[in-house]
Amino acid sequence: MxxxxxxxxxxxxxxxxxxxxxxxxxxxxxxxxxxxxxxxxxxxxxxxxxxxxxxxxxxxxxxxxxxxxxxxxxxxxxxxxxxxxxxxxxxxxxxxxxxxxxxxxxxxxxxxxxxxxxxxxxxxxxxxxxxxxxxxxxxxxxxxxxxxxxxxxxxxxxxxxxxxxxxxxxxxxxxxxxxxxxxxxxxxxxxxxxxxxxxPAGVPLTTVEDWPASCTAHTIGKAHIQVDLPKHKRIAGTGDLIFTKTGLRGPLVLDLSRDISPLLDKYDTVPLVMNLCRGKNQEEWQTIFKAWRLKPNAALDERLTEHLPLEVNHAICKLAEVEPDLPMHSLAGAQRDELIRLLVRTPITVSGTTGYExxxxxxxxxxxxxxxxxxxxxxxxxxxxxxxxxxxxxxxxxxxxxxxxxxxxxxxxxx
Ligand SMILES: Cc1cc2nc3c(=O)[nH]c(=O)nc-3n(C[C@H](O)[C@H](O)[C@H](O)COP(=O)(O)OP(=O)(O)OC[C@H]3O[C@@H](n4cnc5c(N)ncnc54)[C@H](O)[C@@H]3O)c2cc1C
Missing domain, CATH: 3.50.50.60 (FAD/NAD(P)-binding domain)
Structure with missing residues (x-):
């Protein structure tokens, strides 16, 4: 100089x-x-x-x-x-x-x-x-x-x-x-x-999937998110999650973004799995679905709204390729199992962050x-x-x- x-x-x-x-x-x-x-x-x-x-x-x-x-x-x-x-x-x-x-x-x-x-x-x-x-x-x-x-x-x-x-x-x-x-x-x-x-860290994440845009009104309390890459599964946390027009934000997401943001340099996209129902596992869902059989004419989404906002459960039904207004008695065993799998581990893919702004x-x-x-x-x-x-x-x-x-x-x- x-x-x-x-x-x-x-x-x-x-x-x-x-x-x-x-x-x-x-x-x-x-x-x-x-x-x-x-x-x-x-x-x-x-x-x-x-x-x-x-x-x-x-x-x-x-x-x-x-x-x-x-x-x-x-x-x-x-x-x-x-x-x-x-x-x-x-x-x-x-x-x-x-x-x-x-x-x-x-x-x-x-x-x-x-x-x-x-x-x-x-x-x-x-x-x-x-x-x-x-x-x-x-x-x-x-x-x-x-x-x-x-x-x-x-x-x-x-x-x-x-x-x-x-x-x-x-x-x-x-x-x-x-x-x-x-x-x-x-x-x-x-x-x-x-x-x-x-x-950029402490930053909202954008996702490949566009379904979060239909769920923007909702904050999901005690959501659990984990990075779904073999070497990075320790990147996980529980907290409040908010859907945005372009992806995810909320305290949980901002905190995880500190580790996810550098990964986006290495991998173009970062797969996540989310549990949006306060950690409910497969066995718990099976028990819940069994109890729902007592009211076989109720629609699936009507029952799911007891646990998840309507728009979010519609998005998960779509991922499971199940019609949300299906009466419970018409839900086939394989459809139910797929739905439970997705309720326990809802996949979503991070495509980027909203940047330093x-x-x-x-x-x-x-x-x-x-x-x-x-x-x-x-x-x-x-x-x-x-x-x-x-x-x-x-x-x-x-x-x-x-x-x-x-x-x-x-x-x-x-x-
Ligand atoms: C929207 C937002 C909300 C936040 N909320 C919280 C919160 O509630 N709690 C919390 O703990 N943290 C929060 N943070 C983080 C926290 O504000 C920062 O980590 C903290 O302010 C950093 O302080 P700093 O003094 O190191 O840097 P800054 O506050 O960024 O100060 C650096 C200063 O250096 C000046 N500067 C840089 N280069 C030059 C140059 N060449 N010549 C002259 N001047 C220069 C800049 O203009 C700037 O004013 C938030 C951050 C943001 C963006």
């Missing part, structure tokens, strides 16, 4: 690229220990993704212990230990209370701001930044960063800043309209860090092996720190990703 022009201002102690959840908290923790901090944010305002979070209500954390919290991220979750020690769930709630924002838990699990407004979360963070004397440059897109003898030179369209330490809090690729542009990955790579492939997080990012978990400093580049979604960590729905963004920002700011 060619040398950058000479900067015009004295150096900052810390420049943070990215004024999202992680960058804002990092600025606060650094400024509180007396550091001169500058946030460079390319958008016209801070925290756009934070504002959109949780349907603008901001599910900012959850009540899990740090141990359980880390487990939900899979094997790489342990990387978060030191950050959670600094600002785990309880401490984060205290942190916000200290800023004048109380939080509540309504379902025993998810933590929300008391008024359920993400704008309140952003307001207290920006007020604190102002109080702490953090400098903020909006519409300041960083285009290059380079080491200097005293730290780093950070180039933006309007000139150059210099800083002793640099934090990449540039987020991921989800929700591009919030400023998610992925430059953080290139900056990290230029400093010798490696990145894992990136995929519809995603709430990015799977993949800067490799954790290249970063010290105790400080979040890059191993290859002293003085360079990384926090939040730019790192290769993504959690399920339920306040996991914001908790990580806040905790990692806090720790990196202390560095």
């Amino acid at each position: 060619p040398a950058l022009p000479t900067p015009s201002q004295p150096p900052y102690d810390l420049i943070i690229i990215g004024g999202g959840a992680s960058g804002l908290v990092a600025a606060i923790s650094a400024a509180r220990i007396g550091k001169q901090v500058l946030i460079c944010e390319q958008s016209g305002s801070l925290g756009l993704k934070l504002l959109a979070s949780g349907g603008e209500r901001c599910n900012l954390s959850n009540t899990l212990s740090s141990e359980d919290f880390m487990q939900r991220f899979g094997p790489s979750g342990r990387f978060m230990g030191p950050a959670l020690e600094q600002l785990g769930g309880d401490k984060l709630r205290e942190f916000f209370a200290g800023l004048g924002l109380e939080t509540v838990v309504l379902d025993g699990f998810r933590v929300w701001p008391i008024d359920r407004k993400s704008v309140s979360v952003l307001r207290v963070l920006t007020e604190e930044i102002e109080r702490a004397g953090v400098h903020v440059q909006l519409e300041c897109k960083v285009i290059a960063a380079q080491t200097t003898p005293d730290g780093f030179a950070v180039q933006h369209a309007g000139g150059l800043f210099q800083t002793r330490k640099l934090l990449l809090a540039t987020g991921g690729l989800a929700l591009p309209k919030s400023g998610a542009s992925g430059e953080g990955y290139s900056f990290a790579e230029e400093f010798g860090l490696r990145c894992t492939p990136r995929y 519809g995603a709430f997080v990015t799977r993949g990012g800067v490799r954790l092996k290249d970063v010290r978990p105790e400080t979040l400093e890059a191993k290859t580049q002293p003085g360079l720190y990384l926090s939040g979604e730019v790192l290769d960590l993504d959690g399920p729905c339920g306040g996991f990703n914001l908790q990580w963004a806040f905790a990692s920002g806090y720790l990196a700011g202390l560095g």
